[in-house]
Amino acid sequence: MRAALAAWNARDPRAFLSRLAEDVVLDELFQPGPFAGAGRVKDWIEAWTAAVPDSRTEIVRVLAAGDDVLVEAVVKGTLAGHLGPVEGTNGPFTLHRGLVVEVARGKLRRITAFTNGRELSPPASQP
Numbered sequence: 001m002r003a004a005l006a007a008w009n010a011r012d013p014r015a016f017l018s019r020l021a022e023d024v025v026l027d028e029l030f031q032p033g034p035f036a037g038a039g040r041v042k043d044w045i046e047a048w049t050a051a052v053p054d055s056r057t058e059i060v061r062v063l064a065a066g067d068d069v070l071v072e073a074v075v076k077g078t079l080a081g082h083l084g085p086v087e088g089t090n091g092p093f094t095l096h097r098g099l100v101v102e103v104a105r106g107k108l109r110r111i112t113a114f115t116n117g118r119e120l121s122p123p124a125s126q127p
Contacts, residue, residue: 001062001069001071001099001101001103001108002059002062003015003019004016004019004020004108005057005059005071005073007019008055008057009056009057011049013042013045013046013049016045017038017041017042017045019107019108020038020041020107020108020109021104021105021107021108021109022037022038023036023037023109024036024037024038024041024107024108024109024110024111025037025109025110025111026040026041026044026110026111026113027110027111027112027113028044028084028113028115029112029113029114029115030084030085030086030115030117030120031084031085032084032085047083047084048083050080050081051079051080051081051082051083051088052077052078052079052080052083053077053078053080054077054078055075055076055077056075056076056077057073057074057075057097058073058074058075058076059071059072059073060072060073060074067102067103067104068100068101068102068103069099069100069101069102069103070098070099070100070101071097071098071099071101072096072097072098073096073097073098073099074094074095074096074097075093075094075095075097076092076093076094076095077092077093077095078090078091078092078093079091079093079120083120085117086117086120093119093120094119095115095116095119095120096115096116096119097113097114097115098113098114098115099111099112099113099114100112100114
C-alpha cells in the first residue's frame, strides 16, 4: 500500500496500476459506484489527475491484519475540475481519508475509500 501511494504521489499511473490485481475493485464511496477492473481504475486515476493535478497523499497511520490493511491518510491539493458529483472550485482542500484494502497474492485486490466529500468543496464564505 505504501508503494502504491508513493507511485500515486509521483504521478506514475503505470507504477500504481502495477500494484493492483487484475480483478481489482476500487470503491470511492462518494462516487456513484465502484470502479471494477484495472481499466476502470485507470479511468478513476485519469479523473483524479485531471481534477486534482497537484494532489499529495500523506499517510498518517497503517494497520495490517492478515490480508487486510487500514490506512489513515490526508490528501491535499487544488480541485481544478469536477470529480464525480463534486464541482471544481479552483480552491485548495485538505481531505481526510480512510482506506480499507484487501491484499491478495501481493496485489491490492479491493480498495474502499472513505472520504468526506464536503472537504473537497468547502462551502463559499458568507458575506
